[in-house]
Amino acid sequence: MLSNIALYGAIETGLIYGLVAFGIYISFRVLDFPDLTVDGSFPLGAAVAAVLILGGWNPWLATGMAIVAGMAAGAVTALLNVKLGILNLLASILTMIALYSVNLRIMGSPNLALLGEETVLTPWYELGLAFHQVPVALFILVTFIALVLLWRFMKSEVGLSMRATGANARMARAQGIATGAMIVLGVALSNGLVGLAGALFAQSQGAADVTMGVGVIVIGLASLIGGEAVITPSTVLRALIACVVGAIVYRLAIAFALNADILGLKAQDLNLITAILVTLAIVLPGFRNTVRARLTRKKA
Template identity: 85%
Template sequence: MLSDIAFYGAIETGLIYGLVAFGIYLSFRVLDFPDLTVDGSFPLGAAVAAMLILAGWNPWLATGAAIMAGMCAGAVTALLNVKLNILHLLASILTMIALYSINLRIMGRPNVALLSETTVLTPWYDLGLAFHLVPVTLFLIVVVVALLLLWRFMKSEVGLAMRATGANPRMARAQGIHTGAMVVLGVALSNGLVGLAGALFAQSQGAADVTMGVGVIVIGLASLIGGEAVLTPSTVLRALIACVLGAIIYRLAIAFALNADALGLQAQDLNLITAVLVTLAIVLPGFRNNIRARFTRDKA
C-alpha cells in the first residue's frame, strides 16, 4: 500500500505531466506533428523559472517567462519545418539538442537549487492545508484553468483552423487557411504548456536540472495513450480530460509498482515499467474493441 505522501506525490506529479500531455495532444493529435522538442522545452521552462526566481522575480512572472521560452523553442522547431522544409521529426531533434546547451547557458551549471526561495507554492502553505495537499491543490487549479482555456481555444475560429490543418492540410489551404502559421502557433502553444510544466516541476521539487527532460516525451505519450484507453476521446473536452486522467493513472501505476514488495522493483526499473505501461496502453484499446465486436456478433 502507498503512504499518504507517496499517493499525493504521485497525484502532484501526475497533474504536472497532465500539462505535458496537453502539449503532446496539440502536436501529435491535433496537428499530426511528431515533436520531440518537449525533452528540451521541459528543462528550459525549469531553467528560466529557476534563474528568474533566484534573480528576485515574482515566481508567477518567472513562470510566465518560462511559458514564453517554451513557446519560442516550439516556434523554432515549427519554423525549421515550415520555412526550411526540414522533416518535423528531425527539426524537433535539432531543437532538442540545441536546447541542452542553451539550458546550460541559462543556468551556468548543470543544476540550481530553489529550496530556500519563494515559489508559487510558498503562499499556499499559510492557508492551513496539510503539507502534502498544498501542491496538489494549486496544480489542480492550474490544470483546470489550462484545460478550460485550451478547450475554449480549440472551439474558436483559430482553433478550428488548426484542427483542419492537422486533419487535411491540402483542404485547409484550399479554404484559405495559412497552414504554416497554424503549425507554428500550435507547436509553440504545445511547448509553452510543456515549459509551464517544467517551471512548476522545478518549483515543486526545489531544483532545476539540465537532464530533467530526459524521457518526458515518453511520459507524455504514455499519459496521452493511457488516458485515451480509459476515456474515449470523442470530443475535444473528453480528450483533454483523458490527458489528465492518463497522467495521474500513469504516476499512480509507477508508484504502486515501485512500492509493491512482491514485485521487487526498484527505482532503476522506472524505464522498464514505463515501457510496459505504454505497451499496455497501446494494446488494450484494440483488445477491448475485439471483445466488444465479438460480443456484438455473438449477440446478433
C-alpha cells in the same frame, strides 16, 4: 498500499505531466506533428523559472517567462519545418539537442537549487493545508484553468483552423487557412504548456536540472495514450480530460509498482515500467474492440 505522502506525490506529479500531455495532444493529435522538442522545452521552462526566481523575480512572472521560452523553442522547431522544409521529426530533434546547450547557458551550471526561495507554492502553505497537500491543491487549479482555456481555444476560429490543418492540410489551404502559421502557433503553444510544466516541476521539487527532461516525451505519450484508453476522446473536452486522467493514472501505477514489495521493482526499473504501461495502453483498446466485436457476433 501507498502512504498519504506517496499518494499525494503521485497525484502532484501526475497533474504536472497532465500539462505535458496537453502539449503532446496539440502536436501529435491536433496537428499530427511528431515533436520531440518537449525533452528540451521541459528543462528550459525549469531553467528560466529557476534563474529568474533566484534573480529576485516574482515566481508567477518567472513562470510566465518559462511559458514564453517554451513557446519560442516550439516556434523554432515549427519554423525549421515550415520555412526550411526540414522533416518535422528531425527538426524537433535538432531543437532538442540545441536546447541542452541553451539550458546550460541559462543556468550556468548543470543544476540550480531553489530551496529556501519563494515560489508559486509559498503563499499556499499559509492556508492550513498539510505540507504534501499544498502542491496538489495549486496544481489542480492550474491544470483546470489550462484545460478550460485550451478547450475554449480549440472551439475558437483559430482553434478550428488549427484542427483543420492537422486533419487535412491541403483542404485547409484550399479554404484559405494559413497552414504554416497554424503549425507554428500550435507547436509553440504545445511547448509553452510543456515549459509551464517544467517551471512548476522545478518549483515543487526545489531544483532545476539540465537532465530533467530526459524521457518526458515518453511520459507524455504514456499519459496521452493511457488516458485515451480510459476515456474515449470523442470530443476535445473529453480528450483533454483524458490527458489529465491518463497522467495521474500513469503516476499512480508507477508509484504502486515501485512500492509493491511483491514485484521487487526499484527506482532503476522506471523506464521498464513505463515501456510496459505504454505497450498495454496501446494494445488494450484494440483488444477491447476485438472482444466487443466477438460478443456482438455471438448475440447476433
